[in-house]
Amino acid sequence: MSTQTEPTLVTQIDFARAGQITPQMKEVAEREHRDPEYIRERVADGRIAIPANIVHIKKGMRAFGVGEGLSTKVNVNLGISGDKADAAEEWKKVKIAEDFGADAIMDLSNSGKTRQFRQQLIDETPLMVGTVPMYDAIGYMEKPLVKLTKDDLFEVVRAHAEDGVDFMTIHCGINKSVTKTFKETGRLMNIVSRGGSLLFGWMEVTGNENPFYEYFDELLEICHEYDVTISLGDSCRPGCLYDSNDATETAEMIELGKLCKRAWAAGVQVMVEGPGHMALDEIAANMKLQKRLCHNAPFYVLGPLVTDIGVGYDHITAAIGGAISASSGADFLCYVTPAEHLCLPNAQDVLDGLMATKIAAHAADIAKKVPHARDMDDKMGQARRKLDWDAMWKCALDPVTGKKRYEESPAATEGTCTMCGKMCAVRTVNKVFEGTTIDLGMED
């Protein structure tokens, strides 16, 4: 008789490898029109992540799958900022994220009562919740950056895990080898990732290796205990077109690929983060290279912004890049708002950024042939052909804005809108096929 004890199954990847389909895998399968076994297989080998902290599951969160063959997920960033601390405004943004179809909320709070805000968010939202513990570390430990120790940083990660955070951006890949490449080869915009720049500063001042890299196994133990998905942060993502696909970005991506394998071996789910700013013609190759170097781990992308000069309209420059990146393999898009590079977004910016990103994700899903992705578009076509406006609102990604604009400008001719009025092409052709009078005379 064997005296060996069976390993405890905690994470989605643990269960998947043991051949077990969890309720979360079933939920993802149902929503994505996939067989539960399709999901289990891909969770087992890391191609799909289901970021769902065991604490958040107990509070009733919905399960979302991120990865191969699934619909592209969309994240909204918000959180209390030191320069503009207004919790009520941040709760408005949470409501917009939930009402307008975000899949995840990243709480990037970095000042004041971050833990209270985070815990309440996890209590109340059914969406995936992500954080960047490095943003919170200085406030949480009440110490300046360079006085923070490895134990301090890990204590913050543990606090976020205990609170129920589903995925954490941790910049594990920026090690001494990557910073050497960065310093030797140079860049126009240096390091533009907030967490990455803090770690780079910490490493340069203390002379130590990145603790999240050096003690990666310890980090994995915390993540495993709560089933926190590690979102491997790309500290060296390009901050301008000039830096994209350079030696520094690629050197870090190679490190991230190695860390993916170590995380999976420890039963921890992983996503990998990506650019940034990138010219349109470079995006598809970057997505393919990431999938290759990171062993098909789900790719979580910010933009990429396809030009550096769209200031004030960066939700559009990012959505163009987002559609290309998602149709070329990215699995998860972080929204970008019109306030990007300018200021903390307000509630309207959040809505505009979310809708631009949702459109990019949806357009990519149609191109990727995600099951049933086009159903609503085909229903919209039918509703438009019948000039059935109520049916159109039911198909729209943002029915509120569409209906409001339509009603602000009442049409004189029934069924049409003020764009063409009586010369409505749909109405004219419907009348031809119905055999009814086409009432268009000289007076029209």
Ligand code: SF4
């Ligand atoms: S009036 Fe013009 S824009 Fe409006 S529904 Fe008819 S064809 Fe479309």
